[in-house]
Amino acid sequence: MSNKLEILKDYQKAASKLNRLKSQEAEVCRSENGEDKDTVVIKPQFGNEMNHLNKECEQLNMILEAMDASED
Numbered sequence: 821m822s823n824k825l826e827i828l829k830d831y832q833k834a835a836s837k838l839n840r841l842k843s844q845e846a847e848v849c850r851s852e853n854g855e856d857k858d859t860v861v862i863k864p865q866f867g868n869e870m871n872h873l874n875k876e877c878e879q880l881n882m883i884l885e886a887m888d889a890s891e892d
Contacts, residue, residue: 824884824887827880827883827884827887828884830880831877831880831881831884834873834876834877834880835873835877837873838870838873838874838877841866841869841870841873842870844865844866845864845865845866845870848865
């Protein structure tokens with residue numbers, strides 16, 4: 821089992837990558853819809869990878885919370 825610092829680093833790395841993919845997804849959406857429209861159609865480009873990273877972040881966060889609770 822990894823120590824808390826390693827888990828925290830893994831969490832930060834996954835969260836950072838997830839945020840980067842979300843920004844890229846939004847940027848693609850903005851560039852495809854150059855004109856102002858009332859409706860924006862989002863075509864997921866990184867959906868599977870973002871789902872995986874989201875699940876990883878949730879799991880790592882649960883581990884960190886459990887470690888914090890056990891320290892109390």
